[in-house]
Amino acid sequence: MKKEAGGAGPHAPLPYKGVAAFHPDEPFLISIVMATYRRPHTLPRAVATIQSQLYRRWELIVIDNAGDGGYRFDDPRIRVQVHAEKASASHARNMGLRYATGDLVCFFDDDDEMLPGYLEAYAAAFRDHPRAKMARCAMLSPRGRENLCFATPLCCLRREHATPTWDGAGLNEDKRYFRGIIELHGWSEPSGDIVVIPQALCQARKDPAGGLREGNP
Numbered sequence: 001m002k003k004e005a006g007g008a009g010p011h012a013p014l015p016y017k018g019v020a021a022f023h024p025d026e027p028f029l030i031s032i033v034m035a036t037y038r039r040p041h042t043l044p045r046a047v048a049t050i051q052s053q054l055y056r057r058w059e060l061i062v063i064d065n066a067g068d069g070g071y072r073f074d075d076p077r078i079r080v081q082v083h084a085e086k087a088s089a090s091h092a093r094n095m096g097l098r099y100a101t102g103d104l105v106c107f108f109d110d111d112d113e114m115l116p117g118y119l120e121a122y123a124a125a126f127r128d129h130p131r132a133k134m135a136r137c138a139m140l141s142p143r144g145r146e147n148l149c150f151a152t153p154l155c156c157l158r159r160e161h162a163t164p165t166w167d168g169a170g171l172n173e174d175k176r177y178f179r180g181i182i183e184l185h186g187w188s189e190p191s192g193d194i195v196v197i198p199q200a201l202c203q204a205r206k207d208p209a210g211g212l213r214e215g216n217p
Helices: 043-051 089-099 118-128 173-185
Strands: 030-036 058-064 078-082 104-107 134-140 155-158 194-203
Touching: 030 043, 030 089, 030 118, 043 058, 058 089, 078 089, 089 104, 104 118, 118 134, 118 155, 118 194, 134 173
Parallel strands: 030 058, 030 104, 058 078, 134 194
Antiparallel strands: 104 155, 134 155
């Protein structure tokens, strides 16, 4: 990772051509939206776990919510955009969706890690369940306990259902976000709208430095 000043403003053009070509074993382009706030000590590790995924057809949209990171990655699948006008992860995620071009969207935190098979498992879930609108997996806590809930890195949506409605209202915002979308559309697991992947595919780290989680939406 290189650090370089710059990044696009809130009204920058969105077209992008840097994603790997279609391959029959990789039927979906997966957009990963990652908000970051002054975490140069965790961001490279988080990004490296994405780059190490066997599933290659993805794009990572890093939103620098502080505006002073100057991040640059030597990977055409990674774009860094600056949105420091409101210092909150919710605002950064909402802005990040504007740049997503994929078939599927997931939000990933800048201090967490993708375990091997994360993207591959999501692609397989939507391939094998074409009626599904959401898929979700389990996560390992910092102490290694497995958790299946609606935390940010655990859910993946078809892009047409991912909405810029992160509310910035403090604790459990991610649960409100995903459950709000589920309730709006009346989705359920028994009906096949939501697919549960019964394994841990990511690792939570909860780094105490940086990573502003609250603020103006």
